[in-house]
Amino acid sequence: MNLDWLDAFLISGLFSVVIIIGLGLLLHLQLGLARIANFGVVGFFGIGMYAFGVMFVKVDWPFSEVWAFFISLAFGTLVAGLSGLLVGWLIADLDEDGVLVGTLGFATAVLILATTEQDLTGGALGLGGLKFPYDIGSVKANEFLWLIIVTTVVALILLYVGRVHRSPYGRLLIAVGANEPLARSLGKPAFRTKLWLFAVGSAGMGLLGALFGVMVRFLDISNLGIDVTLAAMVALVLGGTARVWGAVIGGFLTIGLFEIVVQSYIPFPQGWYGQAIPVVRQMVFGATLIVVLLFRPLGILGDMRRDKLMRSMHGG
Amino acid sequence: MSEANGSAMLEVHGLRSGYHGVEVLKGIDLDVGAEVFAVLGANGAGKTTLLATLARLIPLMAGTIHFHGEDVTRLPAFETAARGIGYVPQEKGVFPELTVSENLTIGGMIGRRSREDRIAEVFELFPDLAALQGQLAGTLSGGESRMVACCRALMQDPQLLLLDEPTAGLSPLYVDMFFEKITEIHQTKGVSIILAEQNATKALEVADQVMVLSLGEAFAVMDAAQLTTDQLKEGYRI
Structure with missing residues (x-):
């Protein structure tokens, strides 16, 4: 396959955008519908990535690498889902502050575990040996195919999220988020509903973490920083927390802007890309979050329901 | 007990509950059958706390709740709802x-x-x-x-509907309509109703039984028709 027309940075940039959109979509179900502010996105992303990586690299599998790959992928997803179940169980009845601290604490615990459990994770030195489950020639071709596969996975997540939005389950999530005691008095187990939502969302985040690990092929604790959570959160808030397409629009306008436009098309001095631009990116993301929350709290796409409510309450 | 077959739909004994360790209800006994049961009382008497406790939204400090003979004291709210207890809160309903x-x-x-x-x-x-x-x-x-x-x-x-001050703050037109509907729901659908109300006159028009709550205690429980104005005033501490 001749891919000379395709820039390697573009593949990498698009891949980052797709991953953040996937995380933003899953976060949308938790934050946009059920109002659970999960600040531990990177924890679930990371635990899926490392569970997959350790399983794939460290275990001496008695069967082919392709089988080992998919079993490890399922394992990473499952571990992330079970972690979500545990964290969800701990935070489901807490107030917003408790949820924030609990989820942030989980993400920190994952980072510490990945750093200290050197025999398993490689610690600060990292863990190599990951590979694609196929080989179609060049590295670029393999990465391009992986980008297509992961984009398909994220498109399926988008379909699932859209379906939830239109379903009675989606209404239930809105109800639980808006008034949990009332939802309970209607015969719906709010605790179980939130727990299931958290487990499924976390499993999805873990899967995306594992898929990310395959692309980078070297697991490094620098991938477990708060910037992953921040990027998903900023993308979602900018696009519209309560809208299905919010994370998609926001993902392109944030990560897309930095990873594709700035990296590939703006001729900054070479030295800037390593140090200055990532720092500027964090600052811009933080500032964006503040500006959006101050002036357009419902994001670019807004929210038909809440917009209508606001108009009704304040006139206009 | 006022259900036709002699056994109450809802039996409550020694109910104590409140918020953050502060006891609001101080040992309530209650038997509700196929009827409209009014709970009257001044502000702070414990009407809302009583209904929210029966809906299992507030934990009990002591006492038991039986619904159709089944002990539902420790059941979560969604399970009592599934058994047929409907709840309409005063606000944010x-x-x-x-x-x-x-x-x-x-x-x-x-x-x-x-x-x-x-x-x-x-x-x-x-x-x-x-x-x-x-x-x-x-x-x-x-x-x-x-x-x-x-x-x-x-x-x-629901077989039992808990209505917490459904007419509070409404215009007289809505108030009249609501009380008509309460009677209609009870008579045509056969739903028993526990009605917490400030509007004693209207509530007594539709109720079969009445409980006057005063500072978390049952001051009087009797047929609605027998409640006198003096008893009501005493219960309201006027």
Whole structure:
């Protein structure tokens, strides 16, 4: 396959955008519908990535690498889902502050575990040996195919999220988020509903973490920083927390802007890309979050329901 | 006990509950059968706490609750709701970001009867709501909002409905309409009702039995027709 027309940075940039959109979509179900502010996105992303990586690299599998790959992928997803179940169980009845601290604490615990459990994770030195489950020639071709596969996975997540939005389950999530005691008095187990939502969302985040690990092929604790959570959160808030397409629009306008436009098309001095631009990116993301929350709290796409409510309450 | 077959639908004994360790209800006994049971009392008497405790939204400090003979004291709210106890809170009784129709659908998520049939029945009871189906509940007036909350609870096909001050703050027109509907729900649907109310005159018109709560204790429990103004005043500490 001749891919000379395709820039390697573009593949990498698009891949980052797709991953953040996937995380933003899953976060949308938790934050946009059920109002659970999960600040531990990177924890679930990371635990899926490392569970997959350790399983794939460290275990001496008695069967082919392709089988080992998919079993490890399922394992990473499952571990992330079970972690979500545990964290969800701990935070489901807490107030917003408790949820924030609990989820942030989980993400920190994952980072510490990945750093200290050197025999398993490689610690600060990292863990190599990951590979694609196929080989179609060049590295670029393999990465391009992986980008297509992961984009398909994220498109399926988008379909699932859209379906939830239109379903009675989606209404239930809105109800639980808006008034949990009332939802309970209607015969719906709010605790179980939130727990299931958290487990499924976390499993999805873990899967995306594992898929990310395959692309980078070297697991490094620098991938477990708060910037992953921040990027998903900023993308979602900018696009519209309560809208299905919010994370998609926001993902392109944030990560897309930095990873594709700035990296590939703006001729900054070479030295800037390593140090200055990532720092500027964090600052811009933080500032964006503040500006959006101050002036357009419902994001670019807004929210038909809440917009209508606001108009009704304040006139206009 | 006032149910026709001699056993009460709801039996409450020695109920104590409150908030954050502060006891509001100080040992309530209550037997409710197939009837409208009014709970009267001044502000702070414990009416809302009583209904929220019966709906299992506030934990008990002591006492027991039996529904149709089954001990539901330790059941979570969603399970008592599934057994047939519907609850309409005084405030925030609707989900503002959902439409009227979606609010009703959420209410109808339990039960076996067709949701469409149940929606048709509640619209028959409150015809004005049919025209508001697509409107967000948060944009409704106070009276409309109470109607939606009541219909949402009726969508659960409850056998016992807990109504917490359904007419508080409403115009006289809505108040009259609501009390007519309470009688209609009881008589045509066979739903027992516990009605917490400040409006004693209206409540006594529709109630079979009455309890006057005073500072968390049952000051009087009797047939509604027998309650005298003096007893009521004493219960209200006027």
